[in-house]
Each structure stands twice: as structure tokens, then as C-alpha cells.
Amino acid sequence: MHNKTIAELSAGLKNGDFSSEELTRSFLARIEKLDPQVNSYISVTTDEALSQAREADKRIAAGNASALTGVPIAQKDIFCTNGVKTSSGSKMLDKFIAPYDATVVSKFNQAGAVMLGKTNMDEFAMGSSNETSFYGPVKNPWDLTAVPGGSSGGSAAAVAARLAPGATGTDTGGSIRQPAALCGITGIKPTYGRVSRYGMIAFASSLDQAGPMERTSEDCALMLNAMAGFDERDSTSVEKDVPDYTASLNDDLKGLKIGLPREYFGEGLDSEVAKVIEASIEEYKKQGAEIVEISLPNTGLAVPTYYVVAPAECSSNLSRMDGVRFGHRCDNPADLEDLYKRSRGEGFGAEVKRRIMIGAYALSAGYYDAYYLKAQKLRQLISDDFKKAFEQVDVIMGPTSPTTAFNLGEKSDDPVTMYLSDIYTIAVNLAGLPGMSVPAGFVGQRPVGLQIIGNYFEEARLLNVAHKFQQASDWHQRAPENFSD
Amino acid sequence: MSLDRSDVEKIAHLARLAISEEDIPGYTHNLSNILDLVAQMDAVDTSGVEPMAHPLDATQRLRADEVSETNQREAFQKIAPATEASLYLVPQVIE
The missing domain is CATH 3.90.1300.10 (Amidase signature (AS) domain)
Known part of the structure; x- marks a missing residue:
């Protein structure tokens, strides 16, 4: 079953x-x-x-x-x-x-x-x-x-x-x-x-x-x-x-007009993953789709922008974890500040602490304009790229991830390298658009996903486009x- | 953007996070690298660009000021680390 x-x-x-x-x-x-x-x-x-x-x-x-x-x-x-x-x-x-x-x-x-x-x-x-x-x-x-x-x-x-x-x-x-x-x-x-x-x-x-x-x-x-x-x-x-x-x-x-952003097929994309994605695009051509080359020029800014917006919001959201109303509380706090600091220091792991600190820094007095406000402006530019693209095409396709699954421990000591593995997915969140990943093949025994991005509220179209691919493939x-x- | 030990100590204090002495060099290194990544934003001129507050340009929805939730104090305090007489207990703050 x-x-x-x-x-x-x-x-x-x-x-x-x-x-x-x-x-x-x-x-x-x-x-x-x-x-x-x-x-x-x-x-x-x-x-x-x-x-x-x-x-x-x-x-x-x-x-x-x-x-x-x-x-x-x-x-x-x-x-x-x-x-x-x-x-x-x-x-x-x-x-x-x-x-x-x-x-x-x-x-x-x-x-x-x-x-x-x-x-x-x-x-x-x-x-x-x-x-x-x-x-x-x-x-x-x-x-x-x-x-x-x-x-x-x-x-x-x-x-x-x-x-x-x-x-x-x-x-x-x-x-x-x-x-x-x-x-x-x-x-x-x-x-x-x-x-x-x-x-x-x-x-x-x-x-x-x-x-x-x-x-x-x-x-x-x-x-x-x-x-x-x-x-x-x-x-x-x-x-x-x-x-x-x-x-x-x-x-x-x-x-169906499928846009292929040239920024999603450039440097950093594993060549074997690229072949799998190209083969799945061929299947869409067979089904009568039309391929249009497009550009999302601000793609490279998505990761830096995200690592201001997301940490800033997380530092604010996670401030509720203070050891008072729920969650972990340290033993024998000396005073209120000690209660907050040790409960949070003990309760959060290293990556969460890093992001809270980046967020606290970006939102601290004197830095707001240079970080959060700047990031919200770039977010607008990234979003405008997609708006322009969707005037020309119905959906956008590319790889979900630049590589197949990496080894356990391979990137865990290097946050920035880890962050860059989300280079093709992050812009979609910044713009608020729907996106999907569909099994498209393998490199060795590790799977590859095809990403399909749609215009606002076009989930039904994405599911349709993915379903038709799955009718013609068995990945x-x-x-x-x-x-x- | 390179942070030093005192920057990290200050940020940890702002974020109310206890960081052990031996972990500070690691955080200093990693946070500096992340800020270097973030500094790529500076390459773009954004003068005249409106900051994006919401992907769908939505405005905050308002509702009538009517009671809609029931009191669940007991359920919510059951999961609190320390309570007494329906109050949350914290170390003394007023002398």
C-alpha cells in the first residue's frame, strides 16, 4: 500500500x-x-x-x-x-x-x-x-x-x-x-x-x-x-x-510559453544537473510548449537581500522565546537579563543564533537604512524582474538547486556556502510568487528537481504543467x- | 565588513543571547562572512526605488473591536516554566 x-x-x-x-x-x-x-x-x-x-x-x-x-x-x-x-x-x-x-x-x-x-x-x-x-x-x-x-x-x-x-x-x-x-x-x-x-x-x-x-x-x-x-x-x-x-x-x-532565465543556467550550475533540466525542457517542447529565453537580471542579489530580510524578521519573531511564558528556561537565573540570555543561549542552536544576531545587527540603531531598507528596495527590483518576465511568458523553468544532494557535513561549517545552495529558490519568496519542484531525473543515484515558477495565484497552472510532465515520465x-x- | 570581538559581544547583548567565550571567535568569523555576502547589495543604486513592504501590495486588514477569543489562561499557563496565582514568575525586577 x-x-x-x-x-x-x-x-x-x-x-x-x-x-x-x-x-x-x-x-x-x-x-x-x-x-x-x-x-x-x-x-x-x-x-x-x-x-x-x-x-x-x-x-x-x-x-x-x-x-x-x-x-x-x-x-x-x-x-x-x-x-x-x-x-x-x-x-x-x-x-x-x-x-x-x-x-x-x-x-x-x-x-x-x-x-x-x-x-x-x-x-x-x-x-x-x-x-x-x-x-x-x-x-x-x-x-x-x-x-x-x-x-x-x-x-x-x-x-x-x-x-x-x-x-x-x-x-x-x-x-x-x-x-x-x-x-x-x-x-x-x-x-x-x-x-x-x-x-x-x-x-x-x-x-x-x-x-x-x-x-x-x-x-x-x-x-x-x-x-x-x-x-x-x-x-x-x-x-x-x-x-x-x-x-x-x-x-x-x-x-504554453516557458521562459528560461539565462541567469539560472550560468556559472555555478552543475553540468550534469543542467543536462537533466534540458532534457525535461525537451519533453515540454514535444508537448507543444514554446521556449522563450528571458532574463532576471537581479538574480544574483536575491541571496544577499534574503540574508537581511529573513534574519531581521527572525530576530523579531524569536524574541518571544524568552524563557518566561513557554519553552526552555535556564536553571537559577540571577536576574531577568540572565534569565533571557541563558535561556536563549542554551535553547537555540548555532545557526539560529547567527541569524538572530545578523538580524539584531541589521535592525540596530544607525544601520536600518543601510540594511533592512536597502534590502526592501532590492526586493522590489527582484520582484519587478518577474513582473516583466510574466508579460512575455506563462511559466518560468529552471533547476531547483544548482547541484544534487550534497554529503552530510559537507557544508555545515560554512554558512555562506550553504546559503548559496538556495540561489534559484530564494527570489521566488522575495517576490511572493508560487513555485514548484518536480522530479526530472538523476545524476548517479541522486535526484534532480525541475523548478516551475508561476505568476501570482497560478498554482493550478503549475500543477497542470507538472502533471502533464508526470504523465510522460516516470521519475x-x-x-x-x-x-x- | 569585518566584525571584531567587541562587536559580537555587543550584538549578542542586543539579541539577549549568552555566547560562551570560546564560541566568540567562530561567531566573529561567520558573521563577518555573512555581512560580506550581504554587502553585495551596495553595488546597486536603489535611489528612487520604493521599498517593498508586501508582495501583493496588500494593506493591513482591520476587524471590528469585538471579543472573539475565549479565556484560555489555564491551558496557556500549563506550558509555562513557572507560574503562581495565574501570574508568570520571573526573577525580581523591582527592589
Whole structure:
């Protein structure tokens, strides 16, 4: 059952081929047996999952099931789950039992989905390799010596290793798309504001966006149908109708204009990755798409700009972790300042501290104009590049990541080198656009992801473009050898 | 942009982070490298560019000033490190 897609599982449940309880038990057994190799889960919620599965079976029997009723999924441990530990990958929240559900979690509960557990992630979503987690690194199921990418590395690895048919992720600078690419699965970061951020532990509020991570574009559409929508509890949530993302999956691509930004194919791109991407573009040509060379001239500024905006916002967001109302508190504080400093010093890992300090510096008296304001101006220029491009083309394509998965430990001592691995994903967050990563092939045994970027609220088009590629290829069906049966 | 030890100590204080003596050289090195990366921003003339506050040019939504949430003090204080008589406990701040 673990090799079936969500669409297939949903049909099987409705047909009575198996019950949600059987399905859930089979995934829980796989997690118990195989996850020690991968470390993709922080918490496995066995009792809650079985009770949700039994409820789902009743709902299916009563004939009022949704597409996700009885389908087991995993939640990234950044989403608050009432009564269940929500760590955000940090020692700071190691004992934090969330007192409420994130909107995304409530929506899946309403749909009748079953939560298998909470997935591992870079601490507070800050990282591109899942090595900054307090709970240890996640291993890439395709090669256990490689990183899975990050920050949603646990979700990507769990889906690739068939330890969940689908999972949620969040993407602030590439944290859905890059791990999806490195683990050979499909993931979509929707337009900023499309999915509620309520109850999603904030990293950089003007960039954070939640999205689904599955094996197929069709499954992403089913998951996004449940996740998307206006939420009055999120002040930047967008009031706009949600289409049925499955409705246009099969639309013909004839005449589709695909822009290839020359900046995404230049220096720094691994030549073998480039070949895989070029081969997937050929498939689109075969389907009648038209290729247009475009330019996004400010691409090189995206990483520097991001490393002002994101740390500034994180230093502000994480100031709430002060050892007073929740989270880690140091022993025997001498005074209030000692309480703050030691609780935070002990509770946060090195990468989170670095980003908080960069943010505190950029926002400190006398530096605001030179850093944050300058970055917000560059953000406008980066966004304008995309606006111009979308006057000419329907979607933009390129590699998700300049290389395949790197080795564990390879970049963990050098933050700047690590940051540059997100060079193709970060600009999309700065502009607030939707972006997707689709399995496009392999270099050796490590997967390559094709990135597809769309105009605002064009998620349905991205899912359609990805689905048509998956109808003509089988990269998304490949399973890592040790996790296929 | 090169930071020295005293810069890092000052920033750590601003951010209310206790950093151990032996970790300061590592932070000094890494933070300087990150600021070098960030300094690439200076190469672009941004005079006349409006700073971007929101990707969709949205403005802050307002709601009616009505009570919409129920009191959940007990649930919220259950996860606090130290409370007494419905108050959060911290070291003494007023002599």
C-alpha cells in the first residue's frame, strides 16, 4: 500500500479495498521499522493516528468522506498540534505541547486525514540540509550519506522513503522546493498568503508560506485543495476563492510559453544537473510548449537581500522565546537579563543564533537604512524582474538547486556556502510568487528537481504543467532501493 | 565588513543571547562572512526605488473591536516554566 499515491489510496478507501485503520497501521509499522535509518520523524503519534483512522472509517462507511478522509499524512513539526509536542526542531521547544491547532492542521482534521506524526526539520526552519535540527540530521533515502535538503527535510525524506504518502512543508527561501528536489518528490510553495500561517511557528513572516509535499502533482493538488483558503486569524491571508486544483490537471500544454532565465543556467550550475533540466525542457517542447529565453537580471542579489530580510524578521519573531511564558528556561537565573540570555543561549542552536544576531545587527540603531531598507528596495527590483518576465511568458523553468544532494557535513561549517545552495529558490519568496519542484531525473543515484515558477495565484497552472510532465515520465514513480518494498 | 570581538559581544547583548567565550571567535568569523555576502547589495543604486513592504501590495486588514477569543489562561499557563496565582514568575525586577 505504501507505493500507492494519495489519489489511489483515496479510491481504495472508498472502494473498501482496505480500511483507514489497516492503512494507518501499515505506515506506522514501516515507520517503526525503517525510520531509524532516515530520522525523518521527531514524533510518531500512534494512538492519535489510530483513533483518527477509526473515526475516518466510520465517516467513509456513512458516505460523507472527502478526498483525504482516512489518508495518513505527516505534519512538519513547525505546525502547532493541540496536545502534541511541537518542537520546530529546537531544544527551545523540546517540551512545548501546543495548546491549539494551526489552521492547516484543523483543515486536515476537518477533511478527515490521519496524522502519523511530526516530521524533522532544520531548527526553526533555518537551514538547507536538515543538519541544524536539535533531533539530529535527516538522511536522504536515495543515499544515506547525503543530506535530504532543508528545511522541510523530514517531510521530503518521509515521502521519498514511503513512510507517509504525503506531508506538509513550509517554504521561506526554498524549504519545500529544495528538499523535494534533493529527495526526488513533488512539492509546491503557493503564492504568499494563499495558505494560512496561523499556528505555523514564524520564521520570516513576510516570506513564510506552507505547502504540500507528495510524490505526484495530482496528490499536491488534492492536498492543496484542503490547505488553501482565507483565514481571518492570519493578517496577511488573502481573501480570494480557491479553485479545485485537480480540475485543470489535464489541460493541454500546446502554446504554453516557458521562459528560461539565462541567469539560472550560468556559472555555478552543475553540468550534469543542467543536462537533466534540458532534457525535461525537451519533453515540454514535444508537448507543444514554446521556449522563450528571458532574463532576471537581479538574480544574483536575491541571496544577499534574503540574508537581511529573513534574519531581521527572525530576530523579531524569536524574541518571544524568552524563557518566561513557554519553552526552555535556564536553571537559577540571577536576574531577568540572565534569565533571557541563558535561556536563549542554551535553547537555540548555532545557526539560529547567527541569524538572530545578523538580524539584531541589521535592525540596530544607525544601520536600518543601510540594511533592512536597502534590502526592501532590492526586493522590489527582484520582484519587478518577474513582473516583466510574466508579460512575455506563462511559466518560468529552471533547476531547483544548482547541484544534487550534497554529503552530510559537507557544508555545515560554512554558512555562506550553504546559503548559496538556495540561489534559484530564494527570489521566488522575495517576490511572493508560487513555485514548484518536480522530479526530472538523476545524476548517479541522486535526484534532480525541475523548478516551475508561476505568476501570482497560478498554482493550478503549475500543477497542470507538472502533471502533464508526470504523465510522460516516470521519475516521480521511482523509489529508493532500500525503501521500495 | 569585518566584525571584531567587541562587536559580537555587543550584538549578542542586543539579541539577549549568552555566547560562551570560546564560541566568540567562530561567531566573529561567520558573521563577518555573512555581512560580506550581504554587502553585495551596495553595488546597486536603489535611489528612487520604493521599498517593498508586501508582495501583493496588500494593506493591513482591520476587524471590528469585538471579543472573539475565549479565556484560555489555564491551558496557556500549563506550558509555562513557572507560574503562581495565574501570574508568570520571573526573577525580581523591582527592589
